[in-house]
Amino acid sequence: MAEIIRLCNLTKYYGKHRGIENLSLQVQEGEIFGFIGPNGAGKSTTIRSMLGLLQPDSGTAELFGKSIQTAKLDILRRVGYLPSEPGFYGNMRVRDAMQFAASFYGEDCRSAAETLCERFKLDAGKHVQELSLGNRKKVSLVSAFQHRAELYVLDEPTSGLDPLMQKEFFELLQEKNREGATIFLSSHVLGEIQKYCSRAAVIRDGSLVVCDDVAHICSSTIKRVTIRGVEEIAGIPMRNLQKTGDGISFLYSGPVQELITALQGLPVEDLTITEPPLEDAFLHFYTDSEDEIC
Amino acid sequence: MLKHELKQGWKGMLLWSLAVGIMIVFCLMLFPELQKQLAPIQTMMQGLGGIASAFGMDRLNYGELTGFYGIYAGFMLGIGGMFYAAILGCGILSKEEAQHTAETLLTYPVSRSSVCIWKLTAVAVLLFGFNVLVVLFSMAAFPIIGQFPHWKAFALYHLAQLIMQLEIAGICFGVSAFLRKGSGTIGMAIAFVLYFLGIAGNITERAAFVRYITPYAYADGASVISRVSLDGGLVALGIAYAAVGIAAGFWKYNKKDIL
Numbered sequence: 001m002a003e004i005i006r007l008c009n010l011t012k013y014y015g016k017h018r019g020i021e022n023l024s025l026q027v028q029e030g031e032i033f034g035f036i037g038p039n040g041a042g043k044s045t046t047i048r049s050m051l052g053l054l055q056p057d058s059g060t061a062e063l064f065g066k067s068i069q070t071a072k073l074d075i076l077r078r079v080g081y082l083p084s085e086p087g088f089y090g091n092m093r094v095r096d097a098m099q100f101a102a103s104f105y106g107e108d109c110r111s112a113a114e115t116l117c118e119r120f121k122l123d124a125g126k127h128v129q130e131l132s133l134g135n136r137k138k139v140s141l142v143s144a145f146q147h148r149a150e151l152y153v154l155d156e157p158t159s160g161l162d163p164l165m166q167k168e169f170f171e172l173l174q175e176k177n178r179e180g181a182t183i184f185l186s187s188h189v190l191g192e193i194q195k196y197c198s199r200a201a202v203i204r205d206g207s208l209v210v211c212d213d214v215a216h217i218c219s220s221t222i223k224r225v226t227i228r229g230v231e232e233i234a235g236i237p238m239r240n241l242q243k244t245g246d247g248i249s250f251l252y253s254g255p256v257q258e259l260i261t262a263l264q265g266l267p268v269e270d271l272t273i274t275e276p277p278l279e280d281a282f283l284h285f286y287t288d289s290e291d292e293i294c
Numbered sequence: 295m296l297k298h299e300l301k302q303g304w305k306g307m308l309l310w311s312l313a314v315g316i317m318i319v320f321c322l323m324l325f326p327e328l329q330k331q332l333a334p335i336q337t338m339m340q341g342l343g344g345i346a347s348a349f350g351m352d353r354l355n356y357g358e359l360t361g362f363y364g365i366y367a368g369f370m371l372g373i374g375g376m377f378y379a380a381i382l383g384c385g386i387l388s389k390e391e392a393q394h395t396a397e398t399l400l401t402y403p404v405s406r407s408s409v410c411i412w413k414l415t416a417v418a419v420l421l422f423g424f425n426v427l428v429v430l431f432s433m434a435a436f437p438i439i440g441q442f443p444h445w446k447a448f449a450l451y452h453l454a455q456l457i458m459q460l461e462i463a464g465i466c467f468g469v470s471a472f473l474r475k476g477s478g479t480i481g482m483a484i485a486f487v488l489y490f491l492g493i494a495g496n497i498t499e500r501a502a503f504v505r506y507i508t509p510y511a512y513a514d515g516a517s518v519i520s521r522v523s524l525d526g527g528l529v530a531l532g533i534a535y536a537a538v539g540i541a542a543g544f545w546k547y548n549k550k551d552i553l
Binding site: 014048051052053054055072073074076077079081083085086087088089090091100101103104105140143 | 295298301302393394395396397398400401402403404405549551552553
C-alpha cells in the first residue's frame, strides 16, 4: 500500500517557542488515521507544515510521495482540508463561499455541494456572517468535501457540530474512506479516534509519544485496575487514582506479577484488571508521572 | 480570484469615489463665485506666503479653471487618492490573515505568487475605477459651470495621480506582506507621511530632497499643470519604488508562515 503522508523529523519553532520537534510519522493509503493531542501540543503546527502553510525549520513533509515544498499545487489539488477555526469572507453567501472554493479545483462541484448542503441541513442562500459557529463549520466541511479528494485532512472537525451532525459527518467520512480516500483526523475527542480510526499518533509537547494501531495503544502496557476492600497498596505506582467508596480504581503500567504480590495479605474482596478506554491510555501518555503516582 | 477581490472591494471604491468626486464637484461649483471676487482673494493669498506655496498657489493661476482645479480639486483627489491607495495596498494581503481566511485560501491549489498577482491586479483595477469615477464627476461639473479646463493639463494631472496611487499601493503591498493585522492604521500613516513630505517640499528649498521620496512631488497639481508635462525622472523613480515594494511583497509572502 502506498504511503500518502510521510513526515520525517519535522521541526518548527516560532521564535524561541517550540511548535513541533523531530516529528516523524507515516500514513498509508486508505487509512483513517487519528492524530491526538491536547491544545498546544503541536497538532495544528504539524498539519500546517504538512500543507505548506508553515516553513519547517528542518525535516521534510511528503504527501503522495512528493515534497510539499516543491509540489505544493499538485498535492493540494488532491487534498480536502477542514481547518479547526475556519475563516470566511464576511460579504459572502454560503453558496458563494462554496463556489469560490470549488473554482480552484477546476471541477463542477455544484451538484456535490447541493447534496452536502441538504445532508448537513445548510441553507446555501444565507450570508456566512449570519451563521452560528456550527453552521460555519458546516460551510467549511462542504467546501472541503465537495471536490473529489484523495486525502482529507481534518483539524478538530466536529467542534461546534451537534451530535446528529457529528454522526452524519462520520458517516460521510466512512463513505469517502470506502471510496478509497485516506483520512487524517486530528482531534482531542478520544472517543472519535477510538471508534473510527485504525491507527493513531499521540503528540505531546511537540513530539510524537506513540504511533500505533488504536487497538494496540489501548491494550498497551497500561491497565485499569479496580479493587474492592483495599484503599492503599504499598510500593505500587498508581496513576489516575480514584476512590470508589469501598475500594480504589487506578491505572497501572507495571508487571502484573508485582501487583499480585503486593496484594497478598490485603483484604481484597474483588479485583478486576481491564484494558483501558483510549481516554485512560491518553492520560497515561499525557500526565506527568510524578503528579499521578501515589 | 480577481472577480472575488473586485467583489470585495467595489463598495469601498465606490464610497471613496463618491466622497472625493462630490468634494471636487462642490469645489468646482464655487469657482464662478470665486472668479467674481478674485482681486480680494488674490491679495489674501499673497499674504499666506509659505502656506500658499505648500498647496502650489504660487505656481498656479486660481483665477483660471485649470489652475483652480489643480489646487482645490487636486487637493481633494491628492489626499483622498493617497489614503485610498495606501489603505487598499496595506490591506490587500494582510486582511487574509486578519480575517483568518489565509489558512483556507492558501490550502486551495493556488500558488502564493498567483494570489499576489491577482490581488495586485485587483488593486490596480480598483484604483483605475476610482480615478475614472472621479474624472467623470469633474467632467459632469464642467458643463454645469460653463467652463472647461486645458484638456492636456487635465489629462496629465489625472494620469500623474493614477501613477502616484499605483506607486503608493505598490509600496504598501510590500508592507502588507509583512503585516498580520492592523493594516489600515499603517496605510494611513504612510499616506500621511508621504503627503506631508510633499507639502514640506513645496514650502522650502531646504526640503527639496523629498522630491526623490514622495510621489506627491511629480503628481502635485502645481507641478503638472504649470508645466503641462510630467517629470519623467521622478515618475521613473516612483515606478522603481513601487517595483521594489512589489518585489519585497512577493518575496516575503512566498516564504511567510501563515499562523
